[in-house]
Amino acid sequence: MYPFLDSENGCLLNGMSHTTGIRQAQKLKTRQALLDAALELLEHQSLSSLGLREVTRAVGVTPTAFYRHFDGTAALGVALVEETLGSLHGMIGAILADTGDSEERLDRSVDLITRHVTEQPAHFRFIAREQHGGVGQVRAAIAAQLRGFALEVAQVLGAEPESAGWDREDLLMLGGLYVDHMVLTASALLEAGPEGEQEVVRVARRRLRLVTLGRAHWLDRP
Amino acid sequence: MYPFLDSENGCLLNGMSHTTGIRQAQKLKTRQALLDAALELLEHQSLSSLGLREVTRAVGVTPTAFYRHFDGTAALGVALVEETLGSLHGMIGAILADTGDSEERLDRSVDLITRHVTEQPAHFRFIAREQHGGVGQVRAAIAAQLRGFALEVAQVLGAEPESAGWDREDLLMLGGLYVDHMVLTASALLEAGPEGEQEVVRVARRRLRLVTLGRAHWLDRP
DNA sequence: GAAGTCAGTGAACAGTCGTACTCTCAAAGC
DNA sequence: GCTTTGAGAGTACGACTGTTCACTGACTTC
Numbered sequence: 001m002y003p004f005l006d007s008e009n010g011c012l013l014n015g016m017s018h019t020t021g022i023r024q025a026q027k028l029k030t031r032q033a034l035l036d037a038a039l040e041l042l043e044h045q046s047l048s049s050l051g052l053r054e055v056t057r058a059v060g061v062t063p064t065a066f067y068r069h070f071d072g073t074a075a076l077g078v079a080l081v082e083e084t085l086g087s088l089h090g091m092i093g094a095i096l097a098d099t100g101d102s103e104e105r106l107d108r109s110v111d112l113i114t115r116h117v118t119e120q121p122a123h124f125r126f127i128a129r130e131q132h133g134g135v136g137q138v139r140a141a142i143a144a145q146l147r148g149f150a151l152e153v154a155q156v157l158g159a160e161p162e163s164a165g166w167d168r169e170d171l172l173m174l175g176g177l178y179v180d181h182m183v184l185t186a187s188a189l190l191e192a193g194p195e196g197e198q199e200v201v202r203v204a205r206r207r208l209r210l211v212t213l214g215r216a217h218w219l220d221r222p
Numbered sequence: 223m224y225p226f227l228d229s230e231n232g233c234l235l236n237g238m239s240h241t242t243g244i245r246q247a248q249k250l251k252t253r254q255a256l257l258d259a260a261l262e263l264l265e266h267q268s269l270s271s272l273g274l275r276e277v278t279r280a281v282g283v284t285p286t287a288f289y290r291h292f293d294g295t296a297a298l299g300v301a302l303v304e305e306t307l308g309s310l311h312g313m314i315g316a317i318l319a320d321t322g323d324s325e326e327r328l329d330r331s332v333d334l335i336t337r338h339v340t341e342q343p344a345h346f347r348f349i350a351r352e353q354h355g356g357v358g359q360v361r362a363a364i365a366a367q368l369r370g371f372a373l374e375v376a377q378v379l380g381a382e383p384e385s386a387g388w389d390r391e392d393l394l395m396l397g398g399l400y401v402d403h404m405v406l407t408a409s410a411l412l413e414a415g416p417e418g419e420q421e422v423v424r425v426a427r428r429r430l431r432l433v434t435l436g437r438a439h440w441l442d443r444p
Numbered sequence: 445g446a447a448g449t450c451a452g453t454g455a456a457c458a459g460t461c462g463t464a465c466t467c468t469c470a471a472a473g474c
Numbered sequence: 475g476c477t478t479t480g481a482g483a484g485t486a487c488g489a490c491t492g493t494t495c496a497c498t499g500a501c502t503t504c
Contacts, residue, residue: 023501027451046356049271052492063492065452072492132350132409134268143413173428184402187354191365206395214436245471249481273461285462287482294462 031069033059035083038076039122047077048134077130077138084123085145091116092149096156106208110201113182117189118197128187146183150175165219177211253291255281257305260298261344269299270356299352299360306345307367313338314371318378328430332423335404339411340419350409368405372397387441399433 037058041050050073053063070076095109117124130138131146154175157163163171185204192200259280263272272295275285292298317331339346352360353368376397379385385393407426414422 021502023449023451026501030451042356044356045270046268048267049356051490053490061451062453064454064494067493068451128354129356132354134264134266134271134351139413170428173425174432176425177429177432180406184406191361203395203398206392207399210396210399210436210440211432212436213439213442214432214434217435217439218432220435243472245479245481248471252481274463275461284483286464286484289463290481 027068030059030061030065034061034066034069034076035080038073039080039126042080042126042129043122046133047073047130047138074135074137077135078141080126081130081138081141081145084127085142085149089148089152092152093156096153102212103209106212107205110185110204110208113185113204114189114197114201117186118194121190124186125190128183128190131183146179147176149182150179153178162216170218174211174215178208181207181211249290252281252283252287256283256288256291256298257302260295261302261348264302264348264351265344268355269295269352269360296357296359299357300363302348303352303360303363303367306349307364307371311370311374314374315378318375324434325431328434329427332407332426332430335407335426336411336419336423339408340416343412346408347412350405350412353405368401369398371404372401375400384438392440396433396437400430403429403433 034055038050038055041054041058052066052073055073055076056063056066070079091112095112096105127142131142133139150172152175154168154171157174158166158168158171166174181204185200188200188204189197256277260272260277263276263280274288274295277295277298278285278288292301313334317334318327349364353364355361372394374397376390376393379396380388380390380393388396403426407422410422410426411419
């Protein structure tokens with residue numbers, strides 16, 4: 001009945017106490033399998049061409065079972081957005097909390113993005129691809145998440161002494177600029193592949209340096 | 223035989239001299255009709271989900287006729303890229319050639335982009351959507367065109383007195399930065415719609431101002 | 445331990461898809 | 475004026491799509 005489930009997982013589930021519920025755990029597992037399969041299939045196509053049956057076939061489940069978890073492929077896309085970007089919200093602080101030298105922090109930011117992209121390329125590819133993709137609901141979900149990131153960045157930057165005298169709107173502009181360049185860098189890394197990675201990293205660093213320079217002189221004159 | 227062709231065009235074609243060839247003109251007209259129909263259909267979906275039959279149906283042509291013009295939807299996408307961005311190469315100069323006050327030039331640049339996007343939204347939407355889309359050939363075609371734009375911008379900027387002492391690599395970085403933000407602004411304008419246009423324009427101006435500020439202080443210290 | 449819930453099955457539905465044929469007939473070339 | 479060319483028509487093919495329905499049977503609940 002659960003063809004993608006091996007005995008190991010079955011034992012693991014049996015080990016759980018009665019509080020969780022075997023049934024619910026199974027359902028979540030199938031749901032996750034659908035998400036994983038979809039993410040893999042989306043490596044070479046975009047969401048608007050992803051077939052419902054295509055996903056269920058990859059998981060080993062009947063097409064009908066899909067509807068137990070999502071209304072359609074668009075809903076699956078929204079879920080993928082939350083899975084990908086929802087877990088990244090803490091990372092912003094980790095990058096920017098480092099109050100060391102500006103140049104060093106800049107390099108470390110780019111390195112951290114590079115590492116995340118190379119570790120889970122499919123997730124970032126999905127975001128880059130569907131950010132301007134054909135499914136409106138997914139675009140909206142990504143935009144909402146990225147707006148949240150921009151706000152976080154703006155808050156962190158606003159607390160720094162370099163941002164004295166900045167109004168809220170300019171800080172949001174700067175935060176959005178950083179976030180957009182994160183996504184742009186991630187996409188460029190995916191497109192370049194391992195051999196072109198260093199070149200992308202170098203350019204990304206220079207871009208960030210230029211933006212940081214602009215930030216330092218933002219209030220030079222009225 | 224050419225159901226989308228009205229008599230007016232027929233007369234127009236008859237008026238052409240024998241050099242052109244009625245037949246070739248008709249073929250080009252069908253080809254253009256396919257491109258236009260595809261562009262319209264791509265407003266609510268991405269290229270990887272665009273059906274060959276879907277396009278021919280919109281034009282009023284047999285699916286078989288499609289192959290007389292393109293190998294498949296991917297080739298049509300590449301043609302769309304060249305149609306959209308190929309005609310824009312002169313615009314770069316028109317934007318940046320204005321050697322007036324920096325602030326004024328900046329505003330005029332954003333206004334020019336805004337005007338172009340509102341005048342032909344489908345073209346820009348297509349580029350923004352397929353820049354990171356699911357069809358590799360189209361991604362490559364867009365990337366090549368944008369690289370060309372970045373090079374043009376870099377050349378124009380390099381000729382200005384503000385760029386004294388800049389090496390070629392930094393100029394390319396700056397050119398790419400400008401181009402990427404053009405695309406980003408275009409996409410934001412499309413997403414915001416007419417009511418949100420002014421807000422997008424304001425943020426885009428600030429971003430450009432910050433980048434220009436960073437440019438002015440790029441060589442301040444080694 | 446009996447009754448109920450519900451994740452997943454299997455069959456069937458009416459469409460759509462890309463592509464391969466042959467055929468037509470107006471324009472092009474001599 | 476004849477032949478050649480080629481853009482598009484028409485038909486057919488097998489494969490795939492999203493969605494529906496009644497169903498099974500392992501888990502849950504009382």
